[in-house]
């Protein structure tokens with residue numbers, strides 16, 4: 001990935017940005033082929049995005065919300081998605097409905113399906129794996145109900161792309177968003193949007209479509225592109241696009257099935273190690289857990305604890321109550337630390353992390 005990016009930046013410096021993009025057009029097309037192959041889609045259904053969040057807001061902007069429309073989602077959908085729904089409520093008067101959870105954690109699919117039938121939502125939105133816990137939501141089951149009822153279905157797969165095989169046909173998604181910078185191990189400032197043929201053919205287009213997404217066909221008219229490029233903008237960070245293509249190719253070569261066996265197994269080992277430490281509470285709940293491990297620790301404030309982990313060269317991320325108003329409210333925690341082992345980590349590293357947390361807890 002790094003080589004692909006550096007090579008392109010060098011070429012841009014040597015011959016110019018437009019010229020470098022033209023010289024590498026086949027490799028740029030490779031981004032669409034690689035991402036499509038990763039999620040069982042066709043290249044024409046993939047749009048590059050500057051982030052998962054940008055992909056998500058572009059997707060939302062293409063739905064013609066009206067006062068009284070319902071967005072049906074879950075209590076564990078990603079913070080920025082929840083804020084976007086609240087913004088839609090503020091501007092368009094949409095109603096936001098959160099499906100309840102089952103006792104062990106994760107959405108109650110049957111209750112969500114019942115809400116689909118009674119509320120007839122304009123949009124059903126689910127996050128596959130939230131940022132705030134290892135919970136894996138049953139997105140294919142939710143999707144089956146959406147397809148049966150003909151409801152628009154938007155999936156945030158930001159934390160699952162590169163960690164699990166994700167198949168847009170099996171999920172029944174109209175739209176799916178992701179970053180490339182997490183489990184896919186791509187560069188920052190990148191993401192993608194999958195747009196189904198169903199959605200394209202229904203004529204949806206982003207609110208602020210540009211000269212790449214549309215052709216200015218007459219002084220008073222434009223024609224949206226027929227493919228998902230309708231959801232892209234003209235300006236592209238080509239080195240980043242090529243880096244994403246390399247990262248997706250690499251993940252497919254390693255094998256998503258193999259990755260999806262090893263990565264959650266390392267996380268389970270880490271949870272076992274952390275769970276055995278006095279003063280540490282592992283917070284992940286749900287019938288299926290992925291490779292996001294979250295925990296709280298007695299006697300520490302958030303920032304000093306993370307700094308203590310940083311000092312031991314253990315990379316981690318903090319999540320605060322406001323990242324997960326429902327989930328952290330239910331768990332009654334103000335913050336937690338998140339660790340995300342990936343397939344290249346060793347069992348020894350995982351055990352060393354648990355040992356470091358034990359030392360800090362003591």
Ligand SMILES: Cc1ncc(COP(=O)(O)O)c(C=O)c1O
Nearest residue numbers: 051052053078129130131158179
């Ligand atoms: C579930 C989920 N969705 C979306 C995002 C947003 O990704 P980005 O910051 O690349 O826009 C994140 C980031 O943590 C996430 O965890």
